[in-house]
Every structure is written in structure tokens, then in C-alpha cells.
Amino acid sequence: MDEELEFKPFHDSYKLITFALSIGMIYPNPKTEKWRLASIPLLVATIAPLAIFVFIDMYRCWMIKDIVNIIRHSTVMGPFLGGFFKMILMYHKRIQAKQILDEINRDHLMFNDFAEKYKNIARSWIRNSQIYSERGWVITVTGCVMTFPVMAIVLNVYNFAFKSEPEKYMIHDLEKPFSESEARFESPYFECMFMYMFYASILYVVNFIGYDGFFGLSINHACMKMDLYCTALEDAMRNDDEVCGRVVAVIKEQCRMFRYVDLIQDTFNIWLGIIFIATMIQICTCLYHITEGYGFDLRYMIFVTGAVIHIYLPCRYAAKLKALSLDTACRFYSCGWERVEDQRVRKMVSFMIARAQVPNEITAFNMMAFDMELFLSILQSSYSMFTLLRS
Incomplete structure (x- = not known):
């Protein structure tokens, strides 16, 4: 039956993100909760040796005051290990994430x-989301x-192929623990x-694409x-x-959007x-490695x-949400309410305008509002x- 529908559920509309969420063990499906609970520790265990090797080398670099290599390791490993924190965090927030999916699926069915x-x-x-938030993001991360x-x-x-004494290159140059260079x-x-x-690179890509x-x-x-x-x-x-x-139907949808x-x-x-x-630190360390490294x-x-x-991108998305939420107040005011003589309708519209003047904001730690000013x-x-750091 889904094949006959133009607007399909989330997993059919955004297949690349759904695939990454599923492979990354963060797709909020209640049927796979036990499987994810068992699989997350196993995935963490598979990358534990690599993390240990990196930490050993970072300790060695610390002992010889090799700051450049410490920064080189931390620049790559920090976000990588953060990807596994996303698995844990999404499992903790699986109920809320499932409700987000349910709302998207409900709306797509109504369309x-x-x-x-x-x-x-x-x-x-939806086309905009598929081009920029899905395919564009997949290409960027990959x-x-x-x-x-x-x-x-x-x-x-x-x-x-072309050198008599070829050099070997690792994906991420890492010393063998307790051995010669x-x-x-x-x-x-x-x-x-x-x-x-x-294998770690594949996990890296999957974790960042999905979440x-x-x-x-x-x-x-x-x-x-809001536009609808x-x-x-x-x-x-x-x-x-x-x-x-x-x-009244519009008010109900407005309230659903607020809850969403x-x-x-x-x-x-x-x-x-x-x-x-983390991004502030990562940008700083990347710049340092580029300018002060080898x-x-x-x-x-x-x-x-x-x-x-x-x-x-999060700052841009949050800024767009805030701008559109404020723009709804202007659209409500310009909707033509003055042509309607029913006082109940006029009062309802006035309350809708007042509520829309309070912007919808996405905040970090419920404190810092994400917008383009924060990005700068x-x-x-x-x-x-x-x-x-350079000084």
C-alpha cells in the first residue's frame, strides 16, 4: 500500500539517514531496543583497542613534549569517540526520538x-530536506x-607501483605500542x-550521518x-x-508544532x-596542526x-526555525482576519499572533540559543x- 502513496513514512522518504541510523544502532525502533542495548557495548568493544593504542601514543608524546602529535590524535579521536556517545544518548532519548518519528510519519500520511x-x-x-539535509550531509561527512x-x-x-623503495602510509599514523617507530x-x-x-572510518561516517x-x-x-x-x-x-x-484546526496544528x-x-x-x-576545540586544534605541524x-x-x-548546520537550522516562527506572526496578521465579522475568530487570531511572537528556539544545555550569532x-x-595556543 505504501507504494501507492506519494508521501511515504520517514524510512521510505529518507532512506540514507534511516540506513545510517539503523547501522549506527540509534534508530528509535521499540522492536530493536534489546538488540541495540546488546549491540552498543559490542561496537564499543570493537574500537576499544584502537582507542587504547591512541591513548598510549598520546601519553608517549606527552612524556617527550610532542604537542603536535597529541593534538593530531585528539583532533581525530575526539569526534570519533563522541559518535559512540551518540549511541548511548539516543538510547536514553529513544522515547522522545520515536515520538518525533511518529509525528513525521503522521504528517506524511495526512499529506x-x-x-x-x-x-x-x-x-x-521534503525535496529540500532530501537534497540538503540528507544527500548533501552524506556527501559532506563521507x-x-x-x-x-x-x-x-x-x-x-x-x-x-612507481618507487623502488616504497613508503607505507597508514590511515591515521599511529605508533605500535611499546615498539620502535x-x-x-x-x-x-x-x-x-x-x-x-x-573499519573505524566506516563507523565514523555512519555515526555522523545518522544522528x-x-x-x-x-x-x-x-x-x-508552520508553512502549512x-x-x-x-x-x-x-x-x-x-x-x-x-x-480551530489551525490552532490545533500550531499546538502540535510547539509540542514537536x-x-x-x-x-x-x-x-x-x-x-x-567540542567544535571550538576541534577547529582550534585543526588550525594548529595545519600551521604548526609537519x-x-x-x-x-x-x-x-x-x-x-x-x-x-545546526546553527543554520535553528536560526531558520526561529525566523520562520516569528514570520508566522506576520502571516497570521496579514491573513485577512479583518474581513471576518465573527468576533470569536478575531479573538482566536489575536491570541495566535501573540503566541507566534514568542520565537521557537533550539538551545544547548537548555541555556545557549543556537543561531547564526552563536556560530560567529x-x-x-x-x-x-x-x-x-600558538603563543
């Missing part, structure tokens, strides 16, 4: 019975992370570690809900029949607070670009930390 005018609005927003293994593969192939290139250790790091992409899709859906009920109110004022009933945004806030506010702090490194240049995009503040703070 199939809407008039063509409203379907066009829904199509536009490009930033997979640069490391792809460049390592290309350099290894080139060296072994060159021991990391010995077989079969090098080959095993290369494949192990490639962060889900946030963007959720915000875009809230914006679509504003249009519904404008049409209600042009219709002489059942104006009061139509306005509260769910997004409850589900993602801890994560937003963490990336607010020459220009294209991988880290791409990585710092990805870090900027990673904090830009993060960049300024990162650069200040970078100049302090």
Missing part, C-alpha cells in the same frame, strides 16, 4: 489527502572522513591495522508544519463557510551543548572545513584559542 496546493508545499520542503583512507590507499598504490610498518601488523582503521542528519530533518519538518498551517489560515479567511472550525519542537529540544539539547564546546596536510584542511560545516561566536572563540 496524501491534502489539496494540491498543500501537497506542493510539502513536496518543496568526503571529510574518507579522505584519510582514500589518500592512504592512493599513496600506497602509487609508491608500490618503524615497527608499525612491518607485516602483518601494518595490513591488519590498516583494515582496522578502515546529525536526523536533527536537520526534524527541524526542516517543523518549518514545513499559515497557508491553511490564509485560506480559511477566504472561505465564508466554517471559518471558525478551520481556525519541545521534543526536538529535549532529544538534542545535550548533544548540541557538547558539540558547541607541513600543509590536505586531509586536516578538509577535516577542519567539515568541523565548521558540522557546527554551521564559535569561530571567533576558536580563533582566539588558536592564537593563544
Whole structure:
């Protein structure tokens, strides 16, 4: 039956994000709760040896005052380990996340019975989400992370094909614990570690595509809900029949949207607070590694670009939600209420305008509002930390 519907559930509308959520053990499906609860510790256990090797090397670097390599390790491993925190956090917030999915699925099902005018609005927003919040985000994350293994593969192939004494390149250069520096290139250790790091890169991509992409899709859906009920109110004022009933229906949708945004806030506010702090540090450390490390490194240049995009998008989504929520007050006021003589309708519209003048905001730790001003503040703070570190 779903094949006959134009507007399909979340898992059919956004297949790439759904796949990443499922592989990353964070898709909020009640039927898989026990499986996810068992699988998350297993996934963490599979990357524990790599994390231990990195921490051992960071300790070695600390003992010899090698700050550049400490920063190099922390720049990559910090977000990587944060991906597994997302699994735990999403499991903790699985009820709220499931309610977000249920609301999206409920709306998509309703769109199939809407008039063509409203379907066009829904199509536009869903297409925008599929292009930017899904495919665009998948390309961004994959490009930033997979640069490391792809460049390592290309350099290894080139060296072994065209050089008499080829050098070996790891995905992330890491000393073999308690061994000489060159021991990391010995077989079969090098080959095993290369494949192990490639596996870690895949997990890296999956964790960032699913969770962060889900946030963007959720915000875009809230914006679509606002656009739809504003249009519904404008049409209600042009219709002489059942104006009061139509306005009541718009009020109900407005209240549903408020509850929906509260769910997004409850589900993602801890994560937003963490990336607010972590991204500032990551941008700073990436810049330091590029300028103070062992020459220009294209991988880290791409990585710092990805870090900027990673904090830009939540700020952009939250700013768009805030701007559209304020714009609804203007659209309510301009809907043509003055042509309606029913005082009940006029009073309802006045209350709707008053409520819409309080913007919907997404905050980190329920304190810091995410918007473009915060994004600029993060960049300024990162650069200040970078100049302090250089000095």
C-alpha cells in the first residue's frame, strides 16, 4: 500500500539517514531496543583497542613534549569517540526520538489527502530536506572522513607501483605500542591495522550521518508544519463557510508544532551543548596542526572545513526555525482576519499572533540559543584559542 502513496513514512522518504541510523544502532525502533542495548557495548568493544593504542601514543608524546602529535590524535579521536556517545544518548532519548518519528510519519500520511496546493508545499520542503539535509550531509561527512583512507590507499598504490623503495602510509599514523617507530610498518601488523582503521572510518561516517542528519530533518519538518498551517489560515479567511472550525484546526496544528519542537529540544539539547564546546576545540586544534605541524596536510584542511560545516548546520537550522516562527506572526496578521465579522475568530487570531511572537528556539544545555550569532561566536572563540595556543 505504501507504494501507492506519494508521501511515504520517514524510512521510505529518507532512506540514507534511516540506513545510517539503523547501522549506527540509534534508530528509535521499540522492536530493536534489546538488540541495540546488546549491540552498543559490542561496537564499543570493537574500537576499544584502537582507542587504547591512541591513548598510549598520546601519553608517549606527552612524556617527550610532542604537542603536535597529541593534538593530531585528539583532533581525530575526539569526534570519533563522541559518535559512540551518540549511541548511548539516543538510547536514553529513544522515547522522545520515536515520538518525533511518529509525528513525521503522521504528517506524511495526512499529506496524501491534502489539496494540491498543500501537497506542493510539502513536496518543496521534503525535496529540500532530501537534497540538503540528507544527500548533501552524506556527501559532506563521507568526503571529510574518507579522505584519510582514500589518500592512504592512493599513496600506497602509487609508491608500490612507481618507487623502488616504497613508503607505507597508514590511515591515521599511529605508533605500535611499546615498539620502535618503524615497527608499525612491518607485516602483518601494518595490513591488519590498516583494515582496522578502515573499519573505524566506516563507523565514523555512519555515526555522523545518522544522528546529525536526523536533527536537520526534524527541524526542516517543523518549518514545513508552520508553512502549512499559515497557508491553511490564509485560506480559511477566504472561505465564508466554517471559518471558525478551520481556525480551530489551525490552532490545533500550531499546538502540535510547539509540542514537536519541545521534543526536538529535549532529544538534542545535550548533544548540541557538547558539540558547541567540542567544535571550538576541534577547529582550534585543526588550525594548529595545519600551521604548526609537519607541513600543509590536505586531509586536516578538509577535516577542519567539515568541523565548521558540522557546527554551521545546526546553527543554520535553528536560526531558520526561529525566523520562520516569528514570520508566522506576520502571516497570521496579514491573513485577512479583518474581513471576518465573527468576533470569536478575531479573538482566536489575536491570541495566535501573540503566541507566534514568542520565537521557537533550539538551545544547548537548555541555556545557549543556537543561531547564526552563536556560530560567529564559535569561530571567533576558536580563533582566539588558536592564537593563544600558538603563543
